[in-house]
Amino acid sequence: MTAAAFLPWLVVAMLLVAAVQIGRRVMLWRAGKPATIDWIVGLKALPKRYLVDVHHVVDRDKSASRMHVPTAGGLVLACGLLGFGLVPAIAASRLYWALVALAFLIMAAGVVLEARRRYPRALPRLSLGRWQRLPVYLGVFAAGGFLTALLAALGNPLPALSFLLFFPAAAAGLALAATTASGPMRHALAGATHLVAHPRPRRFDHEAPKGEATGLRPLDLEADKLGAEMPTDFAWNRLLAFDACVQCGRCEAACPAFAAGQPLSPKHLIADLAAASGGGHARTYAGNPYPNERQIGGTAGLHTPIVSPDGLVHPDTLWSCTTCRACVEECPMMIEHVDAIVDLRRFQTMELGAIPMKAEEPLAHYRGCDEPSGRPLFERTDFAAGLSLPRIVEKGEAEVLLWLGQAAYDLRGQRTLKALIQTLNAAGVDFAVLGGQERDCGDLARRLGDEATFQRLAKANVETLSRYRFARILTADPHALHVIRNEYPAFGGTYDVVHHTAFLAELVASGRVTPASLAGRTITYHDPCYLGRYNGEVEAPRALLDALGLERREMARSGKRSMCCGGGGGAPSADIPGDTRIPDIRMGQIKDTGAKTVAVACPQCTAMLEGVTGERPEVKDVAELLWEAIEAGRRKPAGAAPARELQPA
Amino acid sequence: MKTIVLLSEANDPISGRPHLSRLEAQAIGLAANLDKTPQGLHVGPSEEGASAALGHGLSGLDVVETSVGEDPLPAIAGFLKNALNGNEPPALFLCGRRGEGGLETGIVPYLLAEALDLPILADAVAIRPGEVQGTLVVDQAMAKGARRRVTVRLPVIATVHALAPPPQPFAYGRMRRGELRRHRADMIPAAATSAESTTPVVGSHEERPHRARPKLMRTSGTSAGSHNLHVGPEPDEAARLILAYLEENGIRRYGND
Known part of the structure; x- marks a missing residue:
């Protein structure tokens, strides 16, 4: 009898523990509201959603994809191979154990890459605590599994050593399986199920216009309760989505409110929402706290209000969001943060009337005269x-x-x-x-x-x-x-x-207007969230600017991954204080390009960026630049030199 | 303390649509501090604007339907007299301090006080129960930011000033949950009110072109001195005294014509 012979049984034991643990979460998901899900389509689409959509996002951070592919691939491969080890004839083959050892080796290589992201010092957006210990468990499991299988492949020359190696591997493996309820490994099972039962399946259809997967759904105003108050008010697949979070912190790094020191971190919020249904965090949340964190009571449960000064999430967190969807765009687990925030806001606004006083003003104008500014x-x-x-x-x-x-x-x-x-x-x-x-x-x-x-x-x-x-x-x-x-x-x-x-851009391309060249001017284009990220339109404005002969410089964050100006989602109305202002941060990025002008395409962005004080690039709408070029073309006879005098001093 | 907020037929100043007057929404806020289930009363042809009061925190709203242009005062007085004679009589009636509808005069609270024989207190900004049972302590807003604290015996009518705390935000769900009770006007025994208030005066006023008037702020004070306190003067005498006062203070400078 060799230690390697127990490896298949270890995998069986791990699966049982994981099943019990995830079963506890399934019981919580079942408390959510029903949702219509096309399981067949979802299951069929799972490999593509995982290997294409998820990988595409994970791969934006190369260190993450290089770490995750071998770790997850090796783990799944090793466990899958070990399943065959239950057949005695196969377990007797030394070639089989060599294959298992190879799978564990791949996994171990991935774990080394993962450890390098966390040790000696973790990337600032990553969570610590149990997440920091995850590579240790994975490493012990992979190394122990590798050596045990290797010894078996070599004909088991050292049976005592092989048992000595097996026990730590077994302990680490079972510890990993135990974290599928509330710990790091939950993301694997919940994440895969989330991909199947995703609340917005249209987002995986790349042929469909992007806006179809980003629009909010209408709420039934006759429902008993409007919006989400407690975990049970979310659809079950939304509760599942919260559990899928890997706490990678990409959302946090992209969040404009977090950057400005407002008390919002999408990662923390999703972790809170996941913890809320189980009665609070099993262990202390080990990521970055909400900036300028507000005092909360911390009571939680399936039937306990989530957003309240006594609950798990402070109302200021909710009202800091600009609904820019940067978090959703960055999330490798395809979680829909903004939907959750809007659902929670709906309850606050329509059932409690607990909306920041300043944000009530435009709403009162809406009721009075259909116009938030209160103008006829x-x-x-x-x-x-x-x-x-x-x-x-x-x-x-x-x-x-x-x-x-x-x-x-x-x-x-x-x-x-x-x-x-x-x-x-x-x-x-x-x-x-x-x-x-x-x-x-x-x-x-x-x-x-x-x-x-x-x-x-x-x-x-x-x-x-x-x-x-x-x-x-x-x-x-x-x-x-x-x-x-x-x-x-x-x-x-x-x-x-x-x-x-x-x-x-169509008018210019078809020659219906003939703008003169504005060559000699440097420009950068700020993508509005609701045009770029929500509707995927990033090319037309750039084509138009290029047609005007402008020297276009791109910001580090542009296109669908652009940063918000801070003007969306009613955030300027709610006006939750932070350390700095979001448009100031964005203007800093604009200045970094060295462009003299920033082209905008949204009145909100214009207002927010023009509100930045001090010396800064000029804020011009794309339409203004085009009109300027058309007027320049009229003043000059055709074929004249480019209108260089338009260069601002 | 059972509180009833009277809701007028206000129009939105921008769109002209019926809406809830902000003063009355503020009154609901004051009422909510005294009564967990403040009630509202609206008399008029439709509750389109007034029903928003449920969203601002009223727990119930009585609507007495009257025809367009009909004087609401008898129905209001009748309804409230009924309530006062009921087994749980209301102790406080809150109103806005001015009319915000097309032809509203804003005088209803005063006529109502007369009809119900209740004291009326104008321009409340804060209300809390008095130390003695059955009394109320009201902070009144005066000119130039002055405040006056008054203790009154209940029941009382009070009008609410714009400087009262801002109203609770509107909540659609709260409006949906609030109870709306409709009554027909002929089911309410009309209370006797003074004759001149029952006939609305429409279009009998004289129109004059605008002209610049001197600023009132210049000389007028916050409180009247004792030397011009006149108790029960003849109307002609009163008018002469008022005109004399206005001219003395430079507020009116148009001679004796």
Whole structure:
């Protein structure tokens, strides 16, 4: 009898322990609300979701993918091979044990790479505690397994040593299996199940427009309880998602609120939400604390409110979020943080009225006059006095319906809209606006959790839009674009919505406007979250800027991984104090490129970045830059030298 | 202490849609400190705006439906008289300090006080129960930020000043849960009110073009001196005294015409 012969039984024992442990979590998931899941499709898609989608995200951090592929691959391979070892004939083969030893060796190599991420000092975004001890358990298990199998492959020359090596491997293996309830290894089982039963399966369909997987779902306003108060108010696969977290901290590193010292860390929040259903953290949370952490009571349970000063999550944490989705974009486990935050906000706003006083103001205006700024709807077009701005009520139909949005009330936003309208007129586009009939799209209300107001506005806007004939809706506001394109279909309004950057790029490409070159100017482009990350539109604005002959420099964080300006999700309204301001951080990144101008494509980003004090690059909307180039083209005869005098001093 | 908040037919100043007056929402906030289940009363053709009061913390709202343009005062007085004679009589009635609807005068609280024969206290910013049972301590807002603390015997009508604490945020779920009780106006025995209040005066006023008026802040004080306290003067005499006072202080400078 050799020690290696016990290895298959060790794996069986580990599987049993893991099954019992994960079974305890399954009992908790079952307390969640039901969810419709296509299991067959999910199971079929699992290999692709894991090997393509997950790996694609993990691979952004090379040290993580190089560590995880051999560790997880070796572990699964070794355990799988050991399953065959239960057959005596196979267990007698020395070649078989050589294969097992090889699998453990691969795993051990991965563990060494993992240990290098954590020792002597862990990456700052990683959790310590049990996560820091994980490579130790994995290492002992892999090394013990390797040596035991190697001795078996060599014909078991040292039986005593082989037993001496087997026992630590067995202890480490069982310890690993025991952490599947609340420890590190939970991510493997919960993560795989989460990929199968993902609440947003559309996000794995790369052919579908990205916005389909990012729009919020409507809430049933007749439900007994609006939004999520306690763990049982989440759908069961959302509870499962919280358990899938590996605490890698990529979300935290990407979170603008965390960077600004506001009391939010997506990783901590997901860990809290996972801990809430089991009655609190099994061991102390060992990641970075919430910045400027607020005092909380810490009571938790399946039927205990999560967000409250007595609970596990302080309300300020919830209201710090800008809903920029950077955490979701970075999460290798495909967790949907923003959905959870909006669900929790819905309960706070609609059931408790526990919303920050400053954020209640726009909501009160919404109820009073359908516009968060508290301005009359008929004043929306006042800024365009003197411009040719046809109203659709006079024309009845138009090729393009221009959705003005909130920017029409803001002096800075009006400059962008004027440039856009002038360009449309210069290109001879058949367009019109709703004028006084345009209500706010309701984005701010929805992100602040006031679903009732959002649904009222959505229905009213869909009803208004149904009265007129137009081919497309054009808007300069990515928030309005996202809401109308992706969230209005649930209320019976399906429209072809185009962002002004894409529309203007089309105009330039088709030669309907002929801008002069603005060559000689350096520029960087700040991607709005709701255009880039939410809708995947990152190329059109860049193509347009390049067509203007501008020297484009990219920030380290750009495209779908761009950093938020701090203006989304009602965060400026809630105004949770931090150590610094998010737009200041972003402006710092803009300055690092050395560009003299930052091109923006969203009125929120414009307002946030223009609010940065001191000497800073000029903030210009893409539409303003294009209009500047068109005007420069008109002043100069065709073929003249590039308009170098436009270079700012 | 059972508290009833009277809800008027206010219009949103921007859109003109019926909405809940902010003053009344603040009144609900004050009421919630005294009564765990504050109630509301609205008399008018529709509760479209007033029903939002449930979302701001009222636990129940009585709506007496009257026709458009009808004087709500008899129905309000009748309803409240019923309540006062009931087995759990309300002790405090809170109202906004001004009308915010199209033709509202803001005088209803005063006419109501007269009809119910209750004391009225204007411009409350803070209310708490008095040390003696059946009394109430009210902080009144005065001009230039001054405050006056008054102790009154219950029951009492009080109007709420804009400087009272901000209202609780609106919660849709709370509005949905709140109890809305509808009553027909003819089921409420109308209380006798003085005759002139029952006929709304519409369009009989004179319109004058705008002209710049001197700033009142310049000379007027926060409290009246004793030398111009006149008890029960004849109306003509009172008018003459007021005009004389205004001219003395430079507030009115248009001669005796």
